[in-house]
Amino acid sequence: MASATSPPREREAGSGAGPARAGAPPEKSEQEFQADFDAAVAADERIEPRDWMPDAYRATLVRQIAQHAHSEIIGMQPEANWITRAPSLRRKAILMAKVQDEAGHGLYLYGAAETLGADREELLDKLHSGRQKYSSIFNYPTLTWADVGAIGWLVDGAAITNQVPLCRCSYGPYARAMVRVCKEESFHQRQGYELLLALSRGTPAQRAMAQDAVDRWWWPSLMMFGPPDEASSHSARSMAWKIKRHSNDELRQRFVDICVPQAESLGLTLPDPELTWNAERGHWDFGPIDWQEFQEILKGNGPCNAQRLEQRRRAHDDGAWVREAAAAHAAKQRSRPVEPPAHQERQPAGAHTAAPRAARSGDR
Amino acid sequence: MTGTDWPLWEVFVRSRRGLSHTHAGSLHAPDAHMALRNARDLFTRRSEGVSLWVVPAGEITASSPDEKDPFFEPAGDKPYRHPTFYEVPEGVQNL
Numbered sequence: 001m002a003s004a005t006s007p008p009r010e011r012e013a014g015s016g017a018g019p020a021r022a023g024a025p026p027e028k029s030e031q032e033f034q035a036d037f038d039a040a041v042a043a044d045e046r047i048e049p050r051d052w053m054p055d056a057y058r059a060t061l062v063r064q065i066a067q068h069a070h071s072e073i074i075g076m077q078p079e080a081n082w083i084t085r086a087p088s089l090r091r092k093a094i095l096m097a098k099v100q101d102e103a104g105h106g107l108y109l110y111g112a113a114e115t116l117g118a119d120r121e122e123l124l125d126k127l128h129s130g131r132q133k134y135s136s137i138f139n140y141p142t143l144t145w146a147d148v149g150a151i152g153w154l155v156d157g158a159a160i161t162n163q164v165p166l167c168r169c170s171y172g173p174y175a176r177a178m179v180r181v182c183k184e185e186s187f188h189q190r191q192g193y194e195l196l197l198a199l200s201r202g203t204p205a206q207r208a209m210a211q212d213a214v215d216r217w218w219w220p221s222l223m224m225f226g227p228p229d230e231a232s233s234h235s236a237r238s239m240a241w242k243i244k245r246h247s248n249d250e251l252r253q254r255f256v257d258i259c260v261p262q263a264e265s266l267g268l269t270l271p272d273p274e275l276t277w278n279a280e281r282g283h284w285d286f287g288p289i290d291w292q293e294f295q296e297i298l299k300g301n302g303p304c305n306a307q308r309l310e311q312r313r314r315a316h317d318d319g320a321w322v323r324e325a326a327a328a329h330a331a332k333q334r335s336r337p338v339e340p341p342a343h344q345e346r347q348p349a350g351a352h353t354a355a356p357r358a359a360r361s362g363d364r
Numbered sequence: 365m366t367g368t369d370w371p372l373w374e375v376f377v378r379s380r381r382g383l384s385h386t387h388a389g390s391l392h393a394p395d396a397h398m399a400l401r402n403a404r405d406l407f408t409r410r411s412e413g414v415s416l417w418v419v420p421a422g423e424i425t426a427s428s429p430d431e432k433d434p435f436f437e438p439a440g441d442k443p444y445r446h447p448t449f450y451e452v453p454e455g456v457q458n459l
Contacts, residue, residue, distance in 0.1 A: 050429040097409075104406055111390045114372070120392065177389070184410075327369070330394035 041242055046172035049115040057241055060234065061171050062118045063132070064243065069109035070127045070134035074308050076102045078142040079151060087145060094191050095148065101184050108177040115173045128313050136294060137224050139302030146199055146206075146213035152192015154214070154221040154259070160185050161255045162225065165245035174243075193262070200267045207267075214263070215271040222286075223294045225252040231291075256284050372421035373399040375406075377413040385417050393418075 028036075033052040040047060047053055076099050083099065086092035110120050126132040137155055142148065163185065166178040199210035226232055226248040238244040246254075256275075263270050274287035296302065370392040376385035388407045393399035399418040407413065427435055443449045452459055 048429055050426065100409070104409065107391065107406055108389055114390070180389075326398055327394045330398065333395055333397070 041170050044168075044170075044242070046175060047170050048172045056237075057243075058116050060238060060241070061174065061243065062113055062116050064238075065109055065113040065116070065174055066118065066123050066126070066132050067134060069106045069113060069123065070132060071138065072102050072106035072109060073127070074134045074138045074312060077308055077311055078138055078140070078304075079148055081142050082145060082148050085145065086148075091195070098152070098188050098191065101188065105181045105184070108180055109174075112171075112173040112177045124316065128309070128316065130300070130309065133298070134308075135224060136297040136302065137220050138308060139297050139304045140216070140220055141304050143216075144209050144213060146196065146209040147217070149192045149195035149199065149210065150213035150217040152188050152190075153196055153262070154192075154217045155224070156185055156188040156192060157259065158221045158224040158255050160189060161251050161258070165251075168242075168245060170242035193266070196266055196268065210266075211268050214268050218271050219289065219293075222252055222256070222289055223291075225249070225255065227291065227294070228289075253283055256286050260284050370394050373403070373418040374421050374424065375399075375403040376417040376419065377403075377407055378415040379412055380414055385415065390421060396420075 034054065037047070037051070037053055037057075040051070047057075079095060079102075080099050083092060083095050086095050110123060113123060114120060123132070127134065137158075142151070160182060163178050163182050167175055167182060169175045169178065196210050196214070199206040201207075226235075229235060229247045229249045232248050235244060235247060239247070259270065260275065272287045274285065276285050278285045297305065300306075371394075372390055373393055373396075374390050375388045377388045378385045388403075391399065391402050391406055393402050396418060400416055403416050403418055408416070427433070439445075
């Protein structure tokens with residue numbers, strides 16, 4: 001319910017204080033709060049912003065949601081790189097809509113992080129200064145038009161495999177943001193698949209371009225699920241808290257199993273000679289992943305790390321005038337006598353002074 | 365002036381006529397009109413709504429999240445408010 005998730009959370013969530021407030025019953029002990037929290041998680045209930053939660057749970061979520069939000073925002077760059085060179089107006093419109101979606105996903109996620117008491121400006125600062133990470137996948141370059149297809153099919157495909165279980169994450173606002181994101185993400189994957197299919201059925205050169213893109217994006221996509229279970233430091237705790245529902249290796253295997261027949265339908269091959277059906281396991285076996293490469297990129301030594309951050313900072317700085325103009329416009333509006341703005345002129349004069357009232361009169 | 369100085373707005377979307385507005389999320393904007401426009405771009409990119417409300421987050425007063433809170437207790441011991449509380453003899457119809 002809206003009333004339960006709303007803004008008082010902002011102040012209270014940040015303070016880390018328990019729910020003591022005027023008229024409240026005698027303070028519960030830390031143990032009682034912990035017991036309530038554990039019971040709610042065990043019963044598959046959602047934790048909401050104003051509920052008591054362990055500090056480590058809150059910190060883990062802020063870290064994860066922020067990193068997720070940053071990934072959406074940085075993820076706009078590799079594909080935006082091709083907007084001006086899209087081969088048709090149809091492809092261009094699709095790509096713009098997709099990149100715009102990624103911006104929206106970032107905003108949903110920053111909003112969810114804020115319900116935990118995080119500050120948006122601070123999160124952006126941490127991204128810009130490299131103190132918070134984003135998904136390593138976006139540090140690879142998009143060299144050809146086919147990369148747009150490979151990203152949609154493989155990178156968004158891997159993201160969906162990761163995000164679908166997050167729709168049932170124990171933290172309410174994150175789970176709800178994921179529902180919205182997953183709905184939108186499925187078009188992203190399909191447009192990529194369709195794009196690759198068109199190339200795969202095209203001229204030999206187009207076909208080669210598609211295969212080359214798949215060759216380059218396959219392994220990095222598998223790395224998106226994170227280190228192997230035995231090396232994943234936070235996994236066990238996140239699973240106990242039901243932030244995570246499946247292990248990294250489990251999701252990776254699920255993704256491989258989904259992709260193999262899809263690659264076949266595309267008429268393209270996946271660049272792994274060890275890919276073989278294992279009837280005993282009921283899964284596809286695949287070759288070893290180069291975790292050294294993954295670690296190097298995490299450390300900032302990937303092909304595009306510096307470029308991505310630099311472009312992000314520049315975009316933020318270049319956008320300063322828009323933020324300033326919006327603030328100036330708002331200040332000017334406040335100082336003016338009441339007068340309906342152009343986009344609401346069908347409403348009675350004065351109705352716009354308070355948003356809910358304007359909204360209600362617009363309902364009729 | 366930067367984003368942090370902008371107030372937080374809670375966004376409610378009516379997905380179609382006949383349904384109530386439902387909380388969709390929140391955003392920052394310098395005033396109500398820009399909040400509405402941003403909300404349109406952020407939450408209704410696929411025609412998910414026919415009406416939007418934006419409410420200054422700071423203007424919402426919320427009850428305590430604890431379900432066992434005495435705030436909701438008065439309703440707890442009044443099962444006679446539910447029809448299932450009453451015994452109806454076998455065979456009585458339309459009641």
